[in-house]
Amino acid sequence: MIASLKYEFNRANGASDKTGVTEMCLAIPGRIAGIRDGYAEIDYGGVFKQASLRLVKNARVGDYALVHAGFVIQLLDQEAGAELEKLIAETRG
Amino acid sequence: MKTELEAMKKNIAGLAESLGQVTIMEVCGTHTASIRKYAIRELLPGNVKLVSGPGCPVCVTPEQDIAAAITLAEREEVVFACFGDMMRVPWGERSLYSLYERGKDIRIVTSPLDALRIAREHPGREVVYFGIGFETTAPLTAALIEAADECGMENLSVFCAHKTIPPAIMQLLKGGSSIAALLCPGHVATIIGAQAFAFVADELKLPAAVAGFEAYEIMAALLCLLQMLHRGERKCVNMYPRAVTEQGNRVALALLDQVFEPCDAIWRGLGEIEGSGLRIKERYRKFDAACKFKTVLGGVVDGAGEAPGCICARILRGQSIPTDCPHFGGACQPERPLGPCMASSEGSCAAYYRYGG
Structure with missing residues (x-):
C-alpha cells in the first residue's frame, strides 16, 4: 500500500522546485555502508557521505539511518512500514 | 481499480x-x-x-539575535559560521549576506562539526557558530561543544539561540x-x-x-x-513509527541535558516564552559567545529592523497566510526578502513562493 502511495504522489504531485534550496531541518535516510572511529559511511543510493554516530547507540552496517546535518539522529525501524499501514487501516475502520 | x-x-x-x-x-x-x-x-x-x-527556526529567531549575530560577524577577528538559511534574514538594511558581500569572513556550514574544523584551521581567529534550531538540531550543537571541550579548543564559541517546541505550542x-x-x-x-x-x-x-x-x-x-x-x-x-519512538532518542536527550539548561527565550511573533530556550551550562560557559563577547553585545539595541507592513509575526501565529501580505512576491522575494519567512527556505512565504501561492 505504501509503495503504491509513494508512486502516485511522485507521479501526480511532484511539483517543480523553483529554487532548489534544501530545508535546514531536513533529515535524509540512508544505509550505513561502513563504520569507523565513531563515524558511519552513509550510502544515499550510490552517493556516499560521512555522518557522526555520537547521537545513537548500537548502529550496525546495513542499518537504515536518519541523517541530519552530519549526524545520525535515529536508526530507522524497517518493520514500521507495516505498523503505519495498520494505523491507516484503523483510521479507515 | x-x-x-x-x-x-x-x-x-x-x-x-x-x-x-x-x-x-x-x-x-x-x-x-x-x-x-x-x-x-x-x-x-x-x-x-x-x-x-x-x-521554522530561522523565522522565529528574534531581531535581537539577528542583530547580535551581525554585530559578531562584523568583527575583524571573527570567522562567523552558520547555516545558509540564516544568511539573508534582514535586520534593517543589513544581513549576514550583505556582510559577506562586503568581504567579511562568513562561512556557510552544513554541519556544526564544520565549525570545529574551521577553528582548527584558523588558530589565530575567533570562530563563532550560530546555534539555531529546535530539538532536532540542538543535540548537534551540544556535540560540537562537547567535542570542542574534549580537544581543549580555545578559539571556538557558540552564539546559542536554540529553542524547544512544546512550550511554544502551549503558549500559542x-x-x-x-x-x-x-x-x-x-x-x-x-x-x-x-x-x-x-x-x-x-x-x-x-x-x-x-x-x-x-x-x-x-x-x-x-x-x-x-x-x-x-x-x-x-x-x-x-503516525511516524519508522523514525519516532514514545521516549525519543535517549542518547541525544542525555547530551542535551549535559550541555544545555532551559531558559526563557524570545520568539519572533510570540514574544518571551518561559523555559522555551536552551542556554549553555556553567561547565561549558567558555564556549558561550554571549559570555565571551559580553562587552561587545551589551550595546546591541533591539527593534528598529522590521520592514513596514511585514506580516511575518502574524504568519508565525497562524493568523495569516503569506498571500495576505501586500509585499508577497513583489517587494519581498527569496533573493531580497523583507522578512524571515521569505528568507528561510523553510519559511511559509518561501514555500508559497516556490510552489505557487
Missing part, C-alpha cells in the same frame, strides 16, 4: 463532510515545505484548512484558538519522543498526530486527525 491515493482522498472527504470548518496547524518548516511541494492543500476538501505555526494554543488539531513535527519527535506531545491531547484537548515528511505520511496523519475529530477523540498518535 481505485488507487490508494484516491481511497485516501475519499476517506478524508467523507470524514470532513461530518465536520464544519476545520483548521489544522503544522508546526514544522519541513512540513510546510512538503505540503506546498506535494500540493496537499489541493487534495483536501474546502472546509479543511492548513495553517503554519512557529515551526493555551488560551483557545481556531486551531482544531495539530500536526506534530516528526524530526523534533525523533529526539524528544511522541510522548512529549501528549500534552496537546491531555491539556490543550486537541487531537495530535506526529507525522513524517513523505506526502503519504502527511496525508495519513491528516486522515488520523480528521478521524479523531469525527469520533470526538483527543489523543496523540504516532
Whole structure:
C-alpha cells in the first residue's frame, strides 16, 4: 500500500522546485555502508557521505539511518512500514 | 481499480463532510515545505484548512539575535559560521549576506562539526557558530561543544539561540484558538519522543498526530486527525513509527541535558516564552559567545529592523497566510526578502513562493 502511495504522489504531485534550496531541518535516510572511529559511511543510493554516530547507540552496517546535518539522529525501524499501514487501516475502520 | 491515493482522498472527504470548518496547524518548516511541494492543500476538501505555526527556526529567531549575530560577524577577528538559511534574514538594511558581500569572513556550514574544523584551521581567529534550531538540531550543537571541550579548543564559541517546541505550542494554543488539531513535527519527535506531545491531547484537548515528511505520511496523519475529530477523540498518535519512538532518542536527550539548561527565550511573533530556550551550562560557559563577547553585545539595541507592513509575526501565529501580505512576491522575494519567512527556505512565504501561492 505504501509503495503504491509513494508512486502516485511522485507521479501526480511532484511539483517543480523553483529554487532548489534544501530545508535546514531536513533529515535524509540512508544505509550505513561502513563504520569507523565513531563515524558511519552513509550510502544515499550510490552517493556516499560521512555522518557522526555520537547521537545513537548500537548502529550496525546495513542499518537504515536518519541523517541530519552530519549526524545520525535515529536508526530507522524497517518493520514500521507495516505498523503505519495498520494505523491507516484503523483510521479507515 | 481505485488507487490508494484516491481511497485516501475519499476517506478524508467523507470524514470532513461530518465536520464544519476545520483548521489544522503544522508546526514544522519541513512540513510546510512538503505540503506546498506535494500540493496537499489541493487534495483536501474546502472546509479543511492548513495553517503554519512557529515551526521554522530561522523565522522565529528574534531581531535581537539577528542583530547580535551581525554585530559578531562584523568583527575583524571573527570567522562567523552558520547555516545558509540564516544568511539573508534582514535586520534593517543589513544581513549576514550583505556582510559577506562586503568581504567579511562568513562561512556557510552544513554541519556544526564544520565549525570545529574551521577553528582548527584558523588558530589565530575567533570562530563563532550560530546555534539555531529546535530539538532536532540542538543535540548537534551540544556535540560540537562537547567535542570542542574534549580537544581543549580555545578559539571556538557558540552564539546559542536554540529553542524547544512544546512550550511554544502551549503558549500559542493555551488560551483557545481556531486551531482544531495539530500536526506534530516528526524530526523534533525523533529526539524528544511522541510522548512529549501528549500534552496537546491531555491539556490543550486537541487531537495530535506526529507525522513524517513523505506526502503519504502527511496525508495519513491528516486522515488520523480528521478521524479523531469525527469520533470526538483527543489523543496523540504516532503516525511516524519508522523514525519516532514514545521516549525519543535517549542518547541525544542525555547530551542535551549535559550541555544545555532551559531558559526563557524570545520568539519572533510570540514574544518571551518561559523555559522555551536552551542556554549553555556553567561547565561549558567558555564556549558561550554571549559570555565571551559580553562587552561587545551589551550595546546591541533591539527593534528598529522590521520592514513596514511585514506580516511575518502574524504568519508565525497562524493568523495569516503569506498571500495576505501586500509585499508577497513583489517587494519581498527569496533573493531580497523583507522578512524571515521569505528568507528561510523553510519559511511559509518561501514555500508559497516556490510552489505557487
